[in-house]
Amino acid sequence: MNSSLGFSHELDCLRRDHVALRREWERIKREYFARKYDPNQPRVPRGNTGGGHWASGGGQPSIQPVFYDPRRFAIQKTIEAGLALYTWLSTRNGSDKQAVITFDAREFRSDGRGELDLDDIKLLDRDKVDAACPRLGEVQERTDLAAEVVSRTHGYLSPTEFGTAVHTNLKRQIDGLNEHRQRNTAEIMTTVSQVREVVQPLLQRNPDLELVGRLVVIKPVHHILRGIYIDRSLDRQLFVPTWAVMFLFEPSESFSYNWGGRLYNRAHGAWDVTNSATSAVMCEEIEKEALPLLRPIQTIHDFIGFTSKERFKETYLDLYKERKIFVDVARGDLNAARTICTYFATDRAKKRYMGGMEEEYDRITKTLCPLIAAGDRLGLARLLRDWEATSAEHLKLQKLWEPTPFPIELQREQA
Numbered sequence: 001m002n003s004s005l006g007f008s009h010e011l012d013c014l015r016r017d018h019v020a021l022r023r024e025w026e027r028i029k030r031e032y033f034a035r036k037y038d039p040n041q042p043r044v045p046r047g048n049t050g051g052g053h054w055a056s057g058g059g060q061p062s063i064q065p066v067f068y069d070p071r072r073f074a075i076q077k078t079i080e081a082g083l084a085l086y087t088w089l090s091t092r093n094g095s096d097k098q099a100v101i102t103f104d105a106r107e108f109r110s111d112g113r114g115e116l117d118l119d120d121i122k123l124l125d126r127d128k129v130d131a132a133c134p135r136l137g138e139v140q141e142r143t144d145l146a147a148e149v150v151s152r153t154h155g156y157l158s159p160t161e162f163g164t165a166v167h168t169n170l171k172r173q174i175d176g177l178n179e180h181r182q183r184n185t186a187e188i189m190t191t192v193s194q195v196r197e198v199v200q201p202l203l204q205r206n207p208d209l210e211l212v213g214r215l216v217v218i219k220p221v222h223h224i225l226r227g228i229y230i231d232r233s234l235d236r237q238l239f240v241p242t243w244a245v246m247f248l249f250e251p252s253e254s255f256s257y258n259w260g261g262r263l264y265n266r267a268h269g270a271w272d273v274t275n276s277a278t279s280a281v282m283c284e285e286i287e288k289e290a291l292p293l294l295r296p297i298q299t300i301h302d303f304i305g306f307t308s309k310e311r312f313k314e315t316y317l318d319l320y321k322e323r324k325i326f327v328d329v330a331r332g333d334l335n336a337a338r339t340i341c342t343y344f345a346t347d348r349a350k351k352r353y354m355g356g357m358e359e360e361y362d363r364i365t366k367t368l369c370p371l372i373a374a375g376d377r378l379g380l381a382r383l384l385r386d387w388e389a390t391s392a393e394h395l396k397l398q399k400l401w402e403p404t405p406f407p408i409e410l411q412r413e414q415a
Contacts, residue, residue, distance in 0.1 A: 202282075227243075227245075326384070
């Protein structure tokens with residue numbers, strides 16, 4: 001079994017077991033705490049050795065046998081399963097989707113009393129994320145920036161030292177932000193017009209770039225979309241720029257961050273709309289960090305090479321069959337696509353994708369795989385082009401998208 005199949009099998013098991021483990025954990029908690037506390041149990045009298053401690057029925061302290069605590073195993077396995085599901089769902093993060101974990105912070109205490117209990121792991125859309133975590137964007141950006149600064153300015157640090165340094169940097173950012181807000185209390189929401197203003201120097205210097213809403217698009221747009229999304233932050237004063245690359249021949253409604261990364265303002269901390277230097281620094285950062293990575297990715301072959309395990313250790317293309325099958329079809333590798341269809345026909349695959357990805361599962365098994373099985377290259381090419389057109393429409397790229405033949409079509413013509 002190769003690493004991709006092994007990883008998928010593990011996720012299948014964890015997804016199926018997670019609910020069962022949570023139920024078992026709730027049962028153990030009820031039983032444990034029912035046994036643990038008895039308000040009528042006597043205590044050792046004050047003034048005696050062990051005064052105030054629980055005592056046996058005779059009022060004298062007793063040595064209680066130490067038993068295996070069944071909570072530990074249940075907690076560990078539940079958390080492991082939940083974190084694995086969260087990692088998997090995080091690959092679907094984009095400009096309008098975010099994977100989240102919810103838990104009751106009151107159950108997790110630094111003194112060791114209580115245990116971390118993951119209530120839910122799911123994929124939320126933008127509105128739900130905003131409602132659940134009103135400051136998520138700002139916290140994530142500032143924490144990422146703090147980690148980046150510490151990594152670049154410090155030598156080797158132990159995990160404890162690194163964490164302390166990150167928290168110290170984060171505190172300085174917040175202290176500075178509080179001082180700034182005290183001086184300027186007017187609330188400002190970053191808008192598309194402000195995005196246009198901040199990237200205008202970039203567009204003037206680079207004729208192959210065009211702004212579509214908040215997305216700076218690299219032209220031409222064929223099968224591969226390359227761009228920098230200048231997202232709004234949950235902090236009304238901040239931009240959150242992210243570069244990424246994606247293919248368009250799977251129906252997409254938002255710009256995916258699956259194969260991309262954040263752009264950081266190393267000079268001033270956050271990308272503050274009220275800072276007059278933000279425009280110049282952001283344009284320079286995009287030209288320095290993002291464009292050299294994205295411009296060379298022009299073909300499907302380029303995309304495959306870019307989304308390798310060496311560059312994206314957690315989200316490389318080969319790891320996710322539900323994305324790779326589209327690329328295999330587009331490049332004409334129907335043998336590889338048939339292998340994935342065989343996997344999707346198993347009960348294991350069905351259980352995996354029935355937990356919130358039914359639409360993707362049906363699209364592959366009911367629409368794509370029958371054409372793959374029949375070897376219908378013309379039908380597959382037509383299907384991919386229709387999906388590509390749908391993605392271009394959803395992303396408002398109709399004026400920039402240029403339909404071009406897929407490799408699978410060129411192979412057919414050569415044959």
